[in-house]
Structure formats: structure tokens, C-alpha cells
Amino acid sequence: MENFGFAFEAGWQVVLVGVLLGAGLPAVFAAGIRSLAYAGGGATTSGADGGPAAAKPLGTVLAGACFLVVILGIVLGLTFILASGFGKELDFGSGIPTLVDKS
Amino acid sequence: MSESLVILLLVVAVALAFDFTNGFHDTGNAMATSISTGALAPRTAVLLSAALNLVGAFLSIEVALTVTNAVVEIQDSSGAPRSEYLTDGGSPLLLIVLAGLVGGIAWNLLTWLLGLPSSSSHALFGGLIGAAIAGLGWGGVNWLGNGEELDGVLGKVVLPALMSPVIAALVAALGTWLIYRITRGVAERFTERGFRWGQITTASLVSLAHGTNDAQKTMGVITLALLASGHWSDTASVPFWVKACCAISIAAGTWLGGWRIIRTLGKGLVEIESPQGLAAESSSAAIILASSHLGMALSTTHVATGSILGTGLGRPGAQVRWRVAGRMLVAWVVTLPAAAAVGAATWYLADLLGGGLGAVAVTLLLALGAAGMWWRAHHEPVGAHNVNDDWHEPSRPVPAAA
Numbered sequence: 001m002e003n004f005g006f007a008f009e010a011g012w013q014v015v016l017v018g019v020l021l022g023a024g025l026p027a028v029f030a031a032g033i034r035s036l037a038y039a040g041g042g043a044t045t046s047g048a049d050g051g052p053a054a055a056k057p058l059g060t061v062l063a064g065a066c067f068l069v070v071i072l073g074i075v076l077g078l079t080f081i082l083a084s085g086f087g088k089e090l091d092f093g094s095g096i097p098t099l100v101d102k103s
Numbered sequence: 104m105s106e107s108l109v110i111l112l113l114v115v116a117v118a119l120a121f122d123f124t125n126g127f128h129d130t131g132n133a134m135a136t137s138i139s140t141g142a143l144a145p146r147t148a149v150l151l152s153a154a155l156n157l158v159g160a161f162l163s164i165e166v167a168l169t170v171t172n173a174v175v176e177i178q179d180s181s182g183a184p185r186s187e188y189l190t191d192g193g194s195p196l197l198l199i200v201l202a203g204l205v206g207g208i209a210w211n212l213l214t215w216l217l218g219l220p221s222s223s224s225h226a227l228f229g230g231l232i233g234a235a236i237a238g239l240g241w242g243g244v245n246w247l248g249n250g251e252e253l254d255g256v257l258g259k260v261v262l263p264a265l266m267s268p269v270i271a272a273l274v275a276a277l278g279t280w281l282i283y284r285i286t287r288g289v290a291e292r293f294t295e296r297g298f299r300w301g302q303i304t305t306a307s308l309v310s311l312a313h314g315t316n317d318a319q320k321t322m323g324v325i326t327l328a329l330l331a332s333g334h335w336s337d338t339a340s341v342p343f344w345v346k347a348c349c350a351i352s353i354a355a356g357t358w359l360g361g362w363r364i365i366r367t368l369g370k371g372l373v374e375i376e377s378p379q380g381l382a383a384e385s386s387s388a389a390i391i392l393a394s395s396h397l398g399m400a401l402s403t404t405h406v407a408t409g410s411i412l413g414t415g416l417g418r419p420g421a422q423v424r425w426r427v428a429g430r431m432l433v434a435w436v437v438t439l440p441a442a443a444a445v446g447a448a449t450w451y452l453a454d455l456l457g458g459g460l461g462a463v464a465v466t467l468l469l470a471l472g473a474a475g476m477w478w479r480a481h482h483e484p485v486g487a488h489n490v491n492d493d494w495h496e497p498s499r500p501v502p503a504a505a
Contacts (some may be wrong), residue, residue: 022389087165
């Protein structure tokens with residue numbers, strides 16, 4: 001019944017990656033959208049005094065950072081798909097994803 | 104024309120037909136959310152998905168020829184067919200593969216007619232298992248694998264099927280909850296456009312991954328048939344025409360759009376908003392890619408369905424239609440044994456009538472059955488025009504608006 005052990009071992013890693021990338025990246029994306037709204041003075045539908053809030057450049061910077069992280073995540077996914085088609089795989093052993101031949 | 108050549112041609116044709124059903128059965132996995140939220144027009148969505156499946160299939164430069172090894176024992180570990188089934192120009196092996204494919208297609212068409220998203224890989228594996236039991240006995244099935252990795256019916260089919268929907272639902276629910284928490288109070292003009300783009304991007308990733316994964320299975324099966332009949336000898340590559348035919352077939356199927364299944368996934372299970380669509384497809388993409396990296400063979404359908412269910416659990420106030428979810432669950436459990444039963448019956452019939460004649464007969468029967476289901480589907484057509492209509496549970500009256 002070694003299969004149960006293997007399934008458990010792969011399973012918790014899938015959960016980990018899923019939470020980090022599958023739920024984490026959308027959350028970062030949402031944070032980016034919130035920053036963008038903050039930058040445009042629209043984080044809430046109106047400012048404290050009822051009128052539109054003032055624009056804030058910090059929001060633009062934050063939004064840019066968030067979207068950059070999301071784009072990196074998408075590029076990682078794309079690289080993975082392309083690599084597996086060419087008989088390569090991503091190796092995360094060194095901390096930085098690198099392409100190696102499929103074992 | 105020799106008998107084995109006739110069977111070979113039928114295997115190739117039926118395999119491509121399976122690839123086609125695989126395409127339209129799974130369109131909804133990637134595109135149901137984008138279609139139901141209106142991020143993409145229905146026709147645009149299926150066209151985009153079809154194009155990405157085509158590209159994905161052609162990207163499969165290195166194709167594993169050992170696809171059947173997961174569940175049945177008709178090949179050795181290099182991908183070469185086992186020599187004991189190669190008498191009469193490979194007819195014994197070709198007949199098992201043909202019967203397995205017939206079982207897979209029959210179940211794919213029936214679940215499509217009922218609008219149920221069931222796994223195409225389970226249907227194929229089920230058909231092969233049934234045909235192998237009929238043709239080779241219980242020993243012809245790889246039940247548990249060799250104990251060195253996740254393998255066999257238990258490791259490649261049963262365990263991933265139990266785990267992947269649960270993991271997907273969990274991740275998607277968490278993602279949905281986070282998104283709604285973070286964007287609470289943000290004006291709609293910012294959220295709507297952003298989440299639409301996010302949704303389309305992630306759905307595209309799922310489509311591309313589907314093209315590379317699923318088209319490969321049919322490429323592997325056709326190449327196995329060519330190896331068995333002596334028309335191909337290289338176990339390290341796939342003939343180009345096989346790759347091209349499979350790619351075109353899965354893309355054409357996707358383009359047709361399995362509207363019945365798209366409707367169930369996008370409207371029936373949960374009413375989806377754009378942020379939920381993004382959460383569902385991100386969860387699907389991350390889990391499909393992570394598990395294929397870790398050698399866990401899972402079904403795109405199970406992951407996508409689990410993710411969509413999860414977004415219903417994660418959004419405060421969203422309603423999950425548990426009756427629909429229950430019907431899907433039943434279909435998932437039944438898929439493997441049902442396809443196996445059809446596969447086994449098909450093999451017995453073909454064997455009874457004898458090689459070439461039997462193969463022709465079962466292929467004709469399959470074509471008749473497919474035409475019948477197609478005709479039945481046209482009584483209640485579901486297409487791009489009504490895929491997003493309001494969902495009413497047939498057996499329970501809709502409560503009047505309070």
C-alpha cells in the first residue's frame with residue numbers, strides 16, 4: 001500500500017503550492033487592484049467628506065509591484081507548460097527555478 | 104487489405120473520435136467561468152480555448168508512449184507493445200485498444216448529453232480496464248503499480264480522484280475569500296475590468312495546459328497501435344501526422360464547445376462573479392501544474408469542478424447547488440466502472456464475431472449510438488445562445504421572489 005504514502009507526500013506539496021500560487025497570487029492581484037483604486041482616489045466610493053478623494057502616487061507604485069509579482073507567477077506557469085512539452089522540467093532545488101532535462 | 108490493417112485504421116479513426124469528445128467535454132473546465140461572468144462572449148471563449156489547445160498539443164515535443172501502462176499491462180516500460188499480443192499483425196492488442204476507446208467515447212457522450220462534467224481520462228482508462236479484463240483476465244490490469252511510485256488503478260486513478268477536487272475546492276475557497284476581503288469597498292469600475300482580465304489570463308493557462316496534457320494521451324494510444332501492427336518502430340517519438348491529427352481533433356472538439364457541460368459548470372453549480380472566476384481558474388492552473396510536476400496524474404475536470412465549487416463556498420452569501428454537485432459526484436464514481444463495462448462488452452462482441460468483422464461491427468455500433476445521442480440532444484439544444492440562461496432545478500419549483 002505504498003501508494004497511500006506517495007499520494008500523501010505529493011498531496012501536501014500540491015496543497016502548499018496551491019495555497020501559495022493558486023490562492024496567494026489572486027490575493028496579490030486583488031491587492032494591486034485595491035492599490036490602483038487608492039491611487040485614483042477610489043478605494044472607497046467617496047472620500048471622507050463625501051466628495052471624491054485625492055489621487056495618491058504611492059498607490060500606483062504599490063499596484064505596479066503587485067502586478068509585477070502576478071506577472072512573474074504567470075511566466076513561471078507558462079515556462080512550466082512549455083518546458084514539459086520539450087521534455088524538460090523546472091528544478092526548484094537551488095531556490096531559483098532552472099530548466100533541467102526530465103529525469 | 105489485410106485484416107489487421109482494417110483494425111488498425113479503425114483504431115486510428117476511433118482514437119481521433121475520442122480525442123474530439125475529449126475536446127468538447129473539457130471546454131468548460133477552462134472557459135465556463137469566463138463565459139458565465141460575461142468576461143468573454145461564448146463563441147470567442149471556445150475559439151480562444153480551441154486555439155490554445157491546438158498550440159498546446161503541438162508543443163508536446165516529447166510524448167510519453169506509456170500512457171496505457173498506468174492501468175493495463177499491454178506495453179513494457181519502454182512503451183513497446185508486449186510481444187505475446189503481437190500475433191496476427193498485432194490484432195489481439197489492437198482489439199483491446201479499440202474496445203477500450205469505444206467504452207471511453209460511449210461514456211463521454213452520455214455524460215455530455217446529461218450535461219455532467221466527468222473525467223475524459225477516467226473514461227479512457229475505464230474502457231481500457233474493461234477491455235483488458237475481458238481480453239486478458241484480471242491479471243491484465245495494473246491494479247496497484249510496482250510500489251515505487253504513484254501507479255496503477257489505485258495510484259493513478261482512485262487516489263488522485265479523491266484528493267484533487269478537495270484540494271482544489273479548498274484553495275479556490277481561500278482565494279475567493281481573500282479577494283473579496285481585500286477588495287471590499289473598492290468601486291466596481293476598478294474591480295470589474297481588472298478581474299475580467301485576470302480571469303481570461305488564467306483560463307488561457309488552463310486551456311494551454313489541457314492541450315499539452317490530454318492530446319498526448321491519444322497520440323500515445325495511436326502510436327502504440329502503429330507499433331503493434333508494425334507500421335512504426337521508434338518508441339522514442341511519435342509520427343508527425345499523428346501529432347497533427349490529434350492536435351486538430353482536440354482543437355476542433357473544443358471549438359464545437361460542450362455547451363451542456365459549460366452551462367452546468369458556469370451556471371448550474373454556483374452563480375459566478377468575476378472575482379470568483381479568477382479565483383477558480385488560478386486554483387485550477389496552480390494545482391494542475393503542481394501535480395503534473397510532482398507526478399500525480401489528475402483529471403483537469405475534477406480540479407476545475409472542485410475549484411468552481413470552492414468559489415461558491417468562499418464568497419459570503421453565494422449559493423452552491425448541492426443537488427447538482429451530488430449528480431456530478433455520482434457521475435464521477437460511476438465513470439470508471441461504466442466505461443469499463445462498455446469496454447468489456449465491446450471486446451466480447453468483437454471477439455465473438457472475430458477480428459476484422461468484429462472491429463467493423465463495434466465501430467458501426469458506436470457510430471449508431473453516437474448518432475442517437477446527438478439526435479436526442481437536439482430535442483433540448485444548449486448552445487451559445489442559451490448557455491447563460493437562468494438555471495432552474497427541474498425537479499423542484501423555483502421559489503417566488505420575496
